[in-house]
Amino acid sequence: MSILVLADLHEGQLAGATAHVVAAAQAIGGDIDILVAGEGVQAAADAAAKLDGINKVRVADNAVYAHQLAEPMGALLVELADGYSHVLASASTTGKNVLPRLAALKDVSQLSDVLGVESADTFLRPIYAGNAIATVKSDDALKVITIRTTGFDAVGTSGSATIEAVDFVADNSQSSFVKEELAPSDRPELGGAKVVISGGRGMGNGENFKLLNGIADKLGAAIGASRAAVDAGFVPNDMQVGQTGKIVAPDLYIAVGISGAIQHLAGMKDSKVIVAINKDDEAPIFQVADYGLVGDLFEILPELESKL
Amino acid sequence: MKVLVAVKRVIDYNVKIRVKADHSDVDLTNVKMAMNPFCEIAVEEAVRLKEKGVATEVVAVTVGPKAAQEQLRTALALGADRAIHIETDERVESLAVAKLLAKVVDEEQPGLVILGKQAIDTDNNQTGQMLAALTGLPQGTFASEVAVDGDKVNVTREIDGGLQTIALTLPAIVTTDLRLNEPRYAKLPDIMKAKKKPLDVKTPADYGVEVASKVSLLKVESPAERKGGVKVASVDELIDKLKNEAKVL
Known part of the structure; x- marks a missing residue:
């Protein structure tokens, strides 16, 4: 073969x-x-x-x-x-x-x-x-x-x-490149990162995603998002983790303000360790998380950043 | 310009699936079925092109069992003008669907064909690309923006690192990504009107296409269940667990 x-x-x-x-x-x-x-x-x-x-x-x-x-x-x-x-x-x-x-x-x-x-x-x-x-x-x-x-x-x-x-040169008269807008990032690629921290609808708005930056810096993490956060316009689609976004399996996945729809779980449930931070203690994400922390992410994230 | 839009009947987006006890497949008995979400986006885009005066006619097509006519009626209610049902009870794989659609393209000569980028049952993400290859038409996959401009179409694509815009000569094949548009809901009067719109029923044999595949499904299993862990009371406890128990920090 x-x-x-x-x-x-x-x-x-x-x-x-x-x-x-x-x-x-x-x-x-x-x-x-x-x-x-x-x-x-x-x-x-x-x-x-x-x-x-x-x-x-x-x-x-x-x-x-x-x-x-x-x-x-x-x-x-x-x-x-x-x-x-x-x-x-x-x-x-x-x-x-x-x-x-x-x-x-x-x-x-x-x-x-x-x-x-x-x-x-x-x-x-x-x-x-x-x-x-x-x-x-x-x-x-x-x-x-x-x-x-x-x-x-x-x-x-x-x-x-x-x-x-390879000498073969294909013909192409049908399609042409116009432009590319690649998100500049000094963080690791989502697909290959050892640690991923993702935000969901619970982040409230795009500005609040900055709360993830400091933690990502300390952990060398890539930043992802749920489809709900992308659909709400908080962040661009290339950050989406899930069935229709990227599939990740890092050593540590931290889900912040993500309820845990099956389409999101499809993209991250093979992670080695999953941490969920959510104010709703009934959120389905806790059913797959190794460690769950129930509480207000706006208090938890700054505390986590300072203590890491 | 005529727009051809392909739709697929799949399990409803919100249904949690069950694997059959004999592991032969997923159990679809008495499960709610619906139009594949990416196909809804495809229909919406086609209808918007008609509303803008770019498209003159929208033709919806599906390959599947008799019940798939429900999804064609939905497409008609959303604004498609007529529908083609290629009826089969076989398990039809992407390649066979693409071959059938290629025949329809040959017959209908659309200026644009719009499909969903993937169906949420088999998650293959192949049919549009295969159709483009078989018809020799250019492809713009995973589209988040479609702009028809004379004899060209500019397609903005969702790619891994961000967005890419390409220009295609028409006719062309486009597959939809989630952010292309937000599909509308069908209104009751439109649902009633849709019942009277023309719907042609064909079979794969009418097109001379053999739907059998060389891929066989041996077994379907549930993935390893992930067990929920523990709730921690504080950030300190979380950091302690991650350091000393999980050893990932």
Whole structure:
């Protein structure tokens, strides 16, 4: 078997998610190649070559792959997929955008958000917002899979794979990049942070989210939010943790003013330790929290910050 | 411009699901069903495009059992002009749905196709992208803003780090994210009127599409239940527990 992993990029650099996808590929077994596609991605290719257990890194460095638009990326994957038994990407917005195109053009199904590998053709994936786990078997010749990165521990970085250029240049006259507005942040990425502190509707407004900053600074935490807080306009959607937002599984998750709707729990219930701070002692979040503190978050947060 | 909007009948957003005792699937007997929330957003966007004079006709389509006509009637009540029901009792996966929708696109020649980004039952997030690939039309997924401008559409997309705006040539495929709009509720007179709007019933065979998939569902289980822990009385006790018991600080 041989597996092609599509590398995740973040602002042109190799994103942490890729090392988790490689771990999933190792669980399947076989030769593992990584595809790095974009414009000016040599540094990302060098970083990918250092991941453990990689056969080779294939680099498609061309302006047509800038911003990883779906149409040229799909065409590139179709061009390269022959000879591979599996093509994997992380279940990031890029992986989700691109991989179904490969599957459709190869006339195979895609398995989304795989969080466990039983064998080379049998996988575990969450359905119904993670309230059920399905075991699915694919008899397709090519298996196209997006990986939920929280299900696999990242591989190390002591490898030295060879790097080779891919000459194929896709045509794209249908879609073009206009602009990107990325939230600037000096905090760790939500998906990869060891500690996450999230606010919900109980925060009251966007300004109050600043109460989480000091605690996040002290703990080196990423800051998240529930969908209710996003819907209320307190914070941008890229902070959303849940079924329709990001899936996180940090060592410590602190939920502040979050009631614990099933859609939110779907995004964080695999965290190692969960702390809930809420004024309503009946809030469902307490049913999953290891430590619950009932009280007024506007008193608790400053106290917590000063005592950490 | 004609807008085609795809909808799916799924378990209601607020229902807590149960796994069947034999672990063959999730138990959907006597469970409240509804239109997938992302599909509601898709219908709303299509209707708004018509209200703005950008769209001239809104056609709703679904693939599913007879009962899925309820969701088509809902789409008609919300403002769609007519509906197409591709009736099947099979478990239809994203690829087969995309193949069927590709045939409908071929027949109807819409300027824009709007779908939800994912259905809240299988959580696949595939159909729109597959439809785009099969029809050779460009895609704007996870849209939080859709602006039609002549023969182009600008789509602002919710991506992991923030927002991305892309320009697509029309016709194009768009999938909706949560913040695209807030769907309206259907009014009673519109629900009554919807009963008289045209609804065509077809089968996958009419389109020559085989819906069988090479993916089999072996087993469905409940996830490991997370047990609730303890309530602590103070911030000091919380910090003590996190340091000395959980050892995460």
